[in-house]
Amino acid sequence: MEPKFVICDNALCIGCQLCESACSAVKEKSFNPHFSRIHVVHSRQPPSSMAIACCLCEDHPCVKACPKKALSVNEKTGVVQIDSDICVACGWCIASCEWGALSLHPITNSAIVCDLCNGDPECVKLCPKEALSFSTMNDAVQKTQTEASKKLIMDIYRSSRADKKKS
Amino acid sequence: MEETKTIKVKVFRFDPSKDKTPSYVTYNVPIVEGMSVLNVLNYIYENLDSSLSYYYSCRRGSTTCCAVMLNGVAAQPCTTIAKGDVTVEPPVSLGFKVIKDLIAEDISVNTRDLLFIAREKTLSKFKSAIGA
Numbered sequence: 001m002e003p004k005f006v007i008c009d010n011a012l013c014i015g016c017q018l019c020e021s022a023c024s025a026v027k028e029k030s031f032n033p034h035f036s037r038i039h040v041v042h043s044r045q046p047p048s049s050m051a052i053a054c055c056l057c058e059d060h061p062c063v064k065a066c067p068k069k070a071l072s073v074n075e076k077t078g079v080v081q082i083d084s085d086i087c088v089a090c091g092w093c094i095a096s097c098e099w100g101a102l103s104l105h106p107i108t109n110s111a112i113v114c115d116l117c118n119g120d121p122e123c124v125k126l127c128p129k130e131a132l133s134f135s136t137m138n139d140a141v142q143k144t145q146t147e148a149s150k151k152l153i154m155d156i157y158r159s160s161r162a163d164k165k166k167s
Numbered sequence: 168m169e170e171t172k173t174i175k176v177k178v179f180r181f182d183p184s185k186d187k188t189p190s191y192v193t194y195n196v197p198i199v200e201g202m203s204v205l206n207v208l209n210y211i212y213e214n215l216d217s218s219l220s221y222y223y224s225c226r227r228g229s230t231t232c233c234a235v236m237l238n239g240v241a242a243q244p245c246t247t248i249a250k251g252d253v254t255v256e257p258p259v260s261l262g263f264k265v266i267k268d269l270i271a272e273d274i275s276v277n278t279r280d281l282l283f284i285a286r287e288k289t290l291s292k293f294k295s296a297i298g299a
Binding site: 010034039041042043046048050052064065066067068088089090091092094095096097098099100101102103104106 | 228229230231234239240241242243258261262263274275281282284285286287288289290292293294297
């Protein structure tokens with residue numbers, strides 16, 4: 001079965017960082033983006049924002065990169081688990097993740113990663129623009145394609161109407 | 168008397184001041200049961216090739232300063248038992264810069280930098296995706 005994870009649609013994301021606040025509030029009881037398991041990034045040119053959390057890669061490069069074997073994969077959910085007692089914050093898992101989904105907890109000095117809140121992510125519930133979704137990669141791609149084709153049809157319809165008005 | 172066995176140890180060698188490209192050198196090392204990969208590296212340094220550079224500190228698995236890639240998987244040589252042929256290399260595949268041979272830069276020295284690495288990586292990936 002294809003794993004479900006938190007996916008962000010950057011066409012809808014406004015970069016409000018409420019997902020980061022929700023994550024740190026649920027996990028650490030504080031509103032600090034540094035404690036968050038989901039990261040929001042902003043691009044200035046073109047202006048766009050996106051949030052990213054663990055994508056549950058098939059080959060798990062972070063698990064292979066841990067020299068202390070502190071990272072493991074939950075067989076049922078496919079979520080990466082970090083044993084904070086073993087982790088010594090060497091940063092190898094952070095270096096291995098090409099998406100930058102793992103980060104370091106500034107106080108406990110242990111690596112942190114999205115655990116999907118036991119299958120009910122708080123960030124998805126709180127997103128005001130519904131940019132975040134808890135779905136599989138295929139579903140997210142299909143949704144984006146459907147919306148893109150709808151937008152294309154509307155653009156063609158509008159331009160044809162504008163041409164008719166001119167003529 | 169303990170039984171000895173000889174294993175082939177393929178070691179990554181690269182000196183940025185001399186070499187243009189990295190190379191691998193294979194050493195034949197006699198091992199006894201219970202010998203760790205760190206002991207194997209010590210044997211190479213003491214008996215076969217003293218130009219090999221590697222680093223270790225506690226010798227009991229507390230720190231990760233000695234960590235290398237053993238057969239493509241990250242591990243601590245001090246706590247890994249040498250059983251068969253092994254390839255020892257620095258974490259080049261994880262994007263670490265090699266200082267010499269098995270010594271790579273330690274990104275955990277500056278914790279503040281480590282906090283921002285994840286965000287910088289996400290941003291660069293995002294920018295390449297949207298064509299910024």
